[in-house]
Amino acid sequence: MAESLTLYKLIVLYMLEQVDFPLTNAQISGFILDKGYTNYFHLQQAISELTDSGLIRSETVRNASYFYITKSGVQTLEYFGKEISDEIKEEIAEFFRTNAMEIKEELSSVADYYKGEKEGYLVRCRAKEKDIPLIDLTLTVPTAEAAEAICETWKTRNKAVYEKLLDMLL
Numbered sequence: 001m002a003e004s005l006t007l008y009k010l011i012v013l014y015m016l017e018q019v020d021f022p023l024t025n026a027q028i029s030g031f032i033l034d035k036g037y038t039n040y041f042h043l044q045q046a047i048s049e050l051t052d053s054g055l056i057r058s059e060t061v062r063n064a065s066y067f068y069i070t071k072s073g074v075q076t077l078e079y080f081g082k083e084i085s086d087e088i089k090e091e092i093a094e095f096f097r098t099n100a101m102e103i104k105e106e107l108s109s110v111a112d113y114y115k116g117e118k119e120g121y122l123v124r125c126r127a128k129e130k131d132i133p134l135i136d137l138t139l140t141v142p143t144a145e146a147a148e149a150i151c152e153t154w155k156t157r158n159k160a161v162y163e164k165l166l167d168m169l170l
Helices: 002-017 025-034 040-052 071-083 086-108 144-169
Strands: 056-061 064-069 109-115 121-129 132-141
Touching (some): 002 056, 025 064, 040 056, 064 071
Antiparallel strands (some): 056 064, 121 132
């Protein structure tokens, strides 16, 4: 089992090293579980151990965890990356070729909210295109329900909001 867990960790490190943007837990899990490499619980153990050892770091926005490889993770991969078969490396490359646009689109618009210092909730909505920030907007709303609704709507309406703001301001 320890040998298998090491392989799962190396696969996660390799995936994160292959891209210049963070991957969500769902994206990593989707690949590894779809390929049948392991089950959900072993994968989460591997991710947890990678985080605890500082080989990857995570940021949580709403209910999604975004993972980045650290310098230590890159160094570890340099030493042990040969343990990942060429077949697995090719499957990872194919996964990114097939899903890169979808993955980047998921990451291009992010919304989160938190309790305001005085009253209400602050909702921060961000959108970017090709790593260029387009909009970074913070709104104050009266309830958590309103904040959640804005976060959900932002996923699909961020481009329309950006275009409308440009029309109004120019």
